[in-house]
Amino acid sequence: MARLEIKKTYKIYIGGKFPRTESGRFYNPKGIDVNVCQSSRKDFRNAVVVARAAQPAWAGRTAYNRSQILYRIAEMMEGRRAQFISELELQGSSKKEADEEVNATIDRWVYYAGWCDKYQQIFSSVNPVASNHFNFSVLEPMGVVTSTAPEESSLLGISTIIATAIAGGNSLIAIASESKPLCSVTLAEVLNDSDVPGGVVNILTGNKDELLPHIVQHMDVNALVYCGSDKKVIIDLKEKSADNLKRITHYSTDAILSQRGESPYFIKTLNEVKTTWHPIEKVGAVGSSY
Amino acid sequence: MQLVNRNSPPVDQVGIEDRIARVTARSIKSDMKLEGLKMAISMIDLTTLEGADTNGKVTQLCTKAQYLCNEYPELPSVAAICVYPSMVGIAKKALGKSGIKVASVATAFPSGQSSLEVKLLDTKMALDNGADEIDMVISRGKFLQGEYDFVADEISTIKEACGEARLKVILETGELGSLDQVRKASDIAIYSGADFIKTSTGKIPKAATLPVTCVMLEAIRDYYFETGKMIAMKPAGGISKSKLALHYLMLVKEVLGDQWLSNEWFRFGASSLANDLLMQYAKAQTGAYQSYDYFSID
Amino acid sequence: MAAKNKSVFEFSPALESAGHIQLKDQYELFINGKWTKPKSGKYFKTTNPSNEKVIAKVAEANEADVDAAVSAAEKAFKGWSSISGKERGKYLFRLARLIQEKARELSVIETLDGGKPIRESRDIDIPLAAAHFFYHAGWADKLEYAFPNRKTEPLGVAGQIIPWNFPLLMAAWKLAPALACGNTVVLKPAETTPLTALKLAEIIEEAEFPPGVVNIVTGAGATGAAIVGHPKVNKIAFTGSTEVGKIIQRATANTDKKLTLELGGKAANIIFEDAAINQAVEGIINGIYFNQGHVCCAGSRLFVQESVHDEVIQKLKARIENLVVGDPMDKNTDIGAINSKSQLETINKYLKIGKEEGLEMFQSSCSVPSEGFWCKPTIFTGAAQSNRIVQEEIFGPVLAVQTFRTISEVVQKANNTPYGLSAGVWTDKGSKIFNLTSQLRAGVIWANTFNKFDPTSPFGGYKESGFGREGGVHGLESYLKFND
Numbered sequence A: 001m002a003r004l005e006i007k008k009t010y011k012i013y014i015g016g017k018f019p020r021t022e023s024g025r026f027y028n029p030k031g032i033d034v035n036v037c038q039s040s041r042k043d044f045r046n047a048v049v050v051a052r053a054a055q056p057a058w059a060g061r062t063a064y065n066r067s068q069i070l071y072r073i074a075e076m077m078e079g080r081r082a083q084f085i086s087e088l089e090l091q092g093s094s095k096k097e098a099d100e101e102v103n104a105t106i107d108r109w110v111y112y113a114g115w116c117d118k119y120q121q122i123f124s125s126v127n128p129v130a131s132n133h134f135n136f137s138v139l140e141p142m143g144v145v146t147s148t149a150p151e152e153s154s155l156l157g158i159s160t161i162i163a164t165a166i167a168g169g170n171s172l173i174a175i176a177s178e179s180k181p182l183c184s185v186t187l188a189e190v191l192n193d194s195d196v197p198g199g200v201v202n203i204l205t206g207n208k209d210e211l212l213p214h215i216v217q218h219m220d221v222n223a224l225v226y227c228g229s230d231k232k233v234i235i236d237l238k239e240k241s242a243d244n245l246k247r248i249t250h251y252s253t254d255a256i257l258s259q260r261g262e263s264p265y266f267i268k269t270l271n272e273v274k275t276t277w278h279p280i281e282k283v284g285a286v287g288s289s290y
Numbered sequence B: 001m002q003l004v005n006r007n008s009p010p011v012d013q014v015g016i017e018d019r020i021a022r023v024t025a026r027s028i029k030s031d032m033k034l035e036g037l038k039m040a041i042s043m044i045d046l047t048t049l050e051g052a053d054t055n056g057k058v059t060q061l062c063t064k065a066q067y068l069c070n071e072y073p074e075l076p077s078v079a080a081i082c083v084y085p086s087m088v089g090i091a092k093k094a095l096g097k098s099g100i101k102v103a104s105v106a107t108a109f110p111s112g113q114s115s116l117e118v119k120l121l122d123t124k125m126a127l128d129n130g131a132d133e134i135d136m137v138i139s140r141g142k143f144l145q146g147e148y149d150f151v152a153d154e155i156s157t158i159k160e161a162c163g164e165a166r167l168k169v170i171l172e173t174g175e176l177g178s179l180d181q182v183r184k185a186s187d188i189a190i191y192s193g194a195d196f197i198k199t200s201t202g203k204i205p206k207a208a209t210l211p212v213t214c215v216m217l218e219a220i221r222d223y224y225f226e227t228g229k230m231i232a233m234k235p236a237g238g239i240s241k242s243k244l245a246l247h248y249l250m251l252v253k254e255v256l257g258d259q260w261l262s263n264e265w266f267r268f269g270a271s272s273l274a275n276d277l278l279m280q281y282a283k284a285q286t287g288a289y290q291s292y293d294y295f296s297i298d
Numbered sequence C: 001m002a003a004k005n006k007s008v009f010e011f012s013p014a015l016e017s018a019g020h021i022q023l024k025d026q027y028e029l030f031i032n033g034k035w036t037k038p039k040s041g042k043y044f045k046t047t048n049p050s051n052e053k054v055i056a057k058v059a060e061a062n063e064a065d066v067d068a069a070v071s072a073a074e075k076a077f078k079g080w081s082s083i084s085g086k087e088r089g090k091y092l093f094r095l096a097r098l099i100q101e102k103a104r105e106l107s108v109i110e111t112l113d114g115g116k117p118i119r120e121s122r123d124i125d126i127p128l129a130a131a132h133f134f135y136h137a138g139w140a141d142k143l144e145y146a147f148p149n150r151k152t153e154p155l156g157v158a159g160q161i162i163p164w165n166f167p168l169l170m171a172a173w174k175l176a177p178a179l180a181c182g183n184t185v186v187l188k189p190a191e192t193t194p195l196t197a198l199k200l201a202e203i204i205e206e207a208e209f210p211p212g213v214v215n216i217v218t219g220a221g222a223t224g225a226a227i228v229g230h231p232k233v234n235k236i237a238f239t240g241s242t243e244v245g246k247i248i249q250r251a252t253a254n255t256d257k258k259l260t261l262e263l264g265g266k267a268a269n270i271i272f273e274d275a276a277i278n279q280a281v282e283g284i285i286n287g288i289y290f291n292q293g294h295v296c297c298a299g300s301r302l303f304v305q306e307s308v309h310d311e312v313i314q315k316l317k318a319r320i321e322n323l324v325v326g327d328p329m330d331k332n333t334d335i336g337a338i339n340s341k342s343q344l345e346t347i348n349k350y351l352k353i354g355k356e357e358g359l360e361m362f363q364s365s366c367s368v369p370s371e372g373f374w375c376k377p378t379i380f381t382g383a384a385q386s387n388r389i390v391q392e393e394i395f396g397p398v399l400a401v402q403t404f405r406t407i408s409e410v411v412q413k414a415n416n417t418p419y420g421l422s423a424g425v426w427t428d429k430g431s432k433i434f435n436l437t438s439q440l441r442a443g444v445i446w447a448n449t450f451n452k453f454d455p456t457s458p459f460g461g462y463k464e465s466g467f468g469r470e471g472g473v474h475g476l477e478s479y480l481k482f483n484d
Helices: A041-060 A063-079 A081-090 A095-115 A119-123 A156-167 A182-192 A208-217 A231-243 A253-257 A264-269 B013-024 B030-042 B055-066 B085-095 B116-128 B140-144 B148-162 B179-191 B210-227 B242-255 B273-286 C063-082 C085-101 C103-114 C118-137 C167-180 C195-206 C221-229 C242-251 C277-293 C306-321 C341-356 C407-415 C430-439 C472-479
Strands: A133-141 A144-148 A171-175 A201-204 A223-227 A247-251 A271-279 B044-047 B080-083 B101-106 B133-137 B166-170 B196-198 B232-234 B268-270 C029-031 C034-036 C043-048 C053-059 C152-154 C157-161 C184-188 C214-216 C235-239 C258-262 C268-271 C301-305 C360-363 C378-381 C398-404 C422-426 C444-447 C480-482
Touching: A041 A133, A041 A144, A041 A171, A041 A201, A041 A208, A063 A081, A063 A095, A063 A156, A063 A182, A081 A095, A081 A182, A095 A156, A095 A264, A119 A133, A119 A264, A144 A156, A144 A208, A156 A171, A156 A182, A156 A201, A156 A223, A156 A253, A156 A264, A171 A208, A182 A201, A208 A223, A208 A231, A223 A231, A231 A247, A231 C242, A247 A253, A264 A271, A271 B013, A271 C430, B013 B210, B013 B242, B013 C277, B030 B044, B030 B242, B030 B273, B044 B055, B044 B273, B055 B080, B055 B085, B080 B085, B085 B101, B085 B116, B101 B116, B116 B133, B116 B148, B133 B148, B140 B148, B140 B179, B148 B166, B148 B179, B166 B232, B179 B196, B179 B210, B196 B210, B210 B232, B210 B242, B210 C306, B242 B268, B242 B273, B268 B273, C029 C063, C029 C195, C043 C103, C053 C195, C063 C152, C063 C157, C063 C184, C063 C214, C063 C221, C085 C103, C085 C118, C085 C167, C085 C195, C103 C118, C103 C167, C103 C195, C118 C167, C157 C167, C157 C221, C167 C184, C167 C195, C167 C235, C167 C472, C184 C221, C195 C214, C221 C235, C221 C242, C235 C242, C235 C472, C242 C258, C268 C277, C268 C407, C277 C306, C277 C398, C277 C422, C301 C306, C301 C407, C306 C378, C306 C398, C341 C360, C341 C398, C398 C407, C407 C430, C422 C430, C430 C444, C472 C480
Parallel strands: A144 A171, A144 A223, A171 A201, A223 A247, A271 C444, B044 B080, B044 B268, B080 B101, B101 B133, B133 B166, B166 B196, B196 B232, C157 C184, C157 C235, C184 C214, C235 C258, C268 C301, C268 C422, C301 C398, C378 C398, C422 C444
Antiparallel strands: A133 A271, C029 C034, C029 C214, C043 C053, C152 C480, C360 C378
């Protein structure tokens, strides 16, 4: 008798745990015989709570530590290569395309792992003010970010939006590609195995159109990244985000999925510039009045 | 002595400079200027502290103190003459019943590098000769060594010896190294019995400045808030121009208030300032810029 | 200090002379390098808030006027963006120099029109405005160094709407980076303080800027809305209230206009027991009473560690008695006139609320002139985060004092606001400063100082205090697009 295959249950990822959606709803992505959670606004709300709680400690990690954790993600992905490839194939990629996407994704994690302890040096400044003060500007994570992954990609897209957010010290709720959600769940398992603290990355599957109105109106979300080119959606997000002036960014899918998806400016976009002043005592220095 | 163990608050030098910049941006005009000039004259400790001081020199200075400027009889006289202990008798005699006080430096002025016995004798000599006020120096070496109790004890011992005479304690701020240290030395002096705290001996290049004075005024103010007792202040050295003197008065007014604006509570240790004040006063009266040739030098 | 005795050493009037300034009775719109009568046919009056006298009549731009200004800017854009950065920079250097030359006249007009003390116009607003042009002038030919590995292009026509609290300085903050980056501009000054921007237009003429590069249109909210709504404007930079900022955000949502907002604030100013208390007191004073408290980054929420509360309050009360309130043209005035009647009403409303909520109010015993709009420096003690005067931006010389016990408590409370523009920390301990400055959610942190500004120092907020930075290398980003 042939052995009965063990099928995977695809769950969402909130606070380092893998619950099913609280709503109990599922959907079947087109052409794939898999039940995927259709997350609700309450799932999103729960994710924001854990993301908010996890963010300060994540930002407080040393840049070196964050860098190693991102690199660890790449290491873990190599071990899961076969699973990612088969999931990508299941979602319509050819073997070659799947292979390339996994390679590109792992390389992208390595790329952003390397930026964790460098982007500050590129984007910070010491400002030569015309008074006796030391003045410097540094980047600081915006806080809780919500990003929607590009619809066209199951793995590289969501990996890029996660990497760019967490490399810069943010915590994140990532909304997976609705039609190609499988890799996002497997990626969550990788993240959970890679010393990423629970709550720093949360991944929801489901219907973006359903979730976005709740995301954009959530008062405790600092920034929203939309990957896509639906003009109507972009206008709507910009309009509704005004309630708490959350930062709205939209990227074209092309930019994220091509080589252009590798740039420290993506990290910068999810950071605020903070400028600090402090007096410089001049006692004993040239021109001192004491 | 718990008073000395009291922690002095830190001082932010840039903040002090900001404060001074605001004060010096003040515009002192017309009536206020005239009053300020008169007030400054009345606050001068007219000083000669030379190795070359002679009976003649001190007597001439005392004459100047009494007859500042014949043309403006409304002007007050200076507050005091400040001399070495050996000259106190001469000054006392020359000033007669003018009411102008005689202040004497003492305690191994200017370095203070001697024993307490010698310092007491030095003080006693000045007092015996009739000094109304004693300008002592603190032991900066001991202070910088961290022997604050020693410094405090010395001040309180001299204070006791002074009796009725008012004691000015010279911190020699230019040797203390930072504004934090100026504050600490001010607190030690105040809590050890100083009637006045004074910036400088005038014997080193770094003398009184507005920032240093501001720190000392803050110490006086904080003590007043804590105890209700007023301490007087005397910046000395480097104040030779009227405009600067007016800025000092402005600073006293803003930090301590009007009740400190008399020669009981504020003095200038200076010599050439007197004539500059006179010239400015004359300019304000006549509208014409003045020449030094018209003001006596002694 | 004890009871105030009448002193002979009281301030005599030291009035800045207004004799050397040249003001017209009526100002037109500055469009395409020409002074243009408004198509609206309407004019409004700008008054001196310290005596309520009318200073001049100013044109009110309607949609058609704004359209003319935008068209002029659009026409000028091609030329301005294609001349070399070096040449563009030279125009800005020239402008900086001319502002320095006319500093005295500009200071006087700023004070007449807005009510701020001449000491501040003279020592802060005008010199900083010149410095902003000088700083940005040098960027014009160096932009490729500001954004490594990126290709930059100017955006096109920038619509800039500025507030009444720092009229010329805000114009400089907006114009300098926009022009350095190669944009052309339509600028609208606030309706209560249009005069220095109009003088700036004269200076821009004198500096021989190509026509249309800078257009200045005056008017109120409707004029601003016309700029925001104009389809040919590529960029909106707004400084003002959070309320209006949100309206602009919604209004521009369906466009590609790049937007930067510099909005309200309710800054925490935190005093620890180990601070240099006397300088901290000066910092508190400067933090809340600078420019009558008409400052978005004003330190309006004071947090004092309980152990030093009484000392700090005693010193603050003594200090505000020393502040000179009155004629802004007097060189000794520390606190001038409230900018407008409506702003005074707003402030008074909050004073009433503070008292109704049971807070103890202390005001300086100074007298204020009978004409004009005035508010004595005010301190409310015993406040809590739940008080309205702690939560809402008052934009006046009103300080709300709260106490705290621990670092974690004060950080939580300081961040407990929708705003995030600035914050202050006072302590003598370096490691504590860095702890606080990294935890406070605000764009500008002043440690052991407050209310300092510099063109090299980026300024702008977190959260509902807006987005984007002005000043420094980071401020250039707001006026460029990136083609990569």
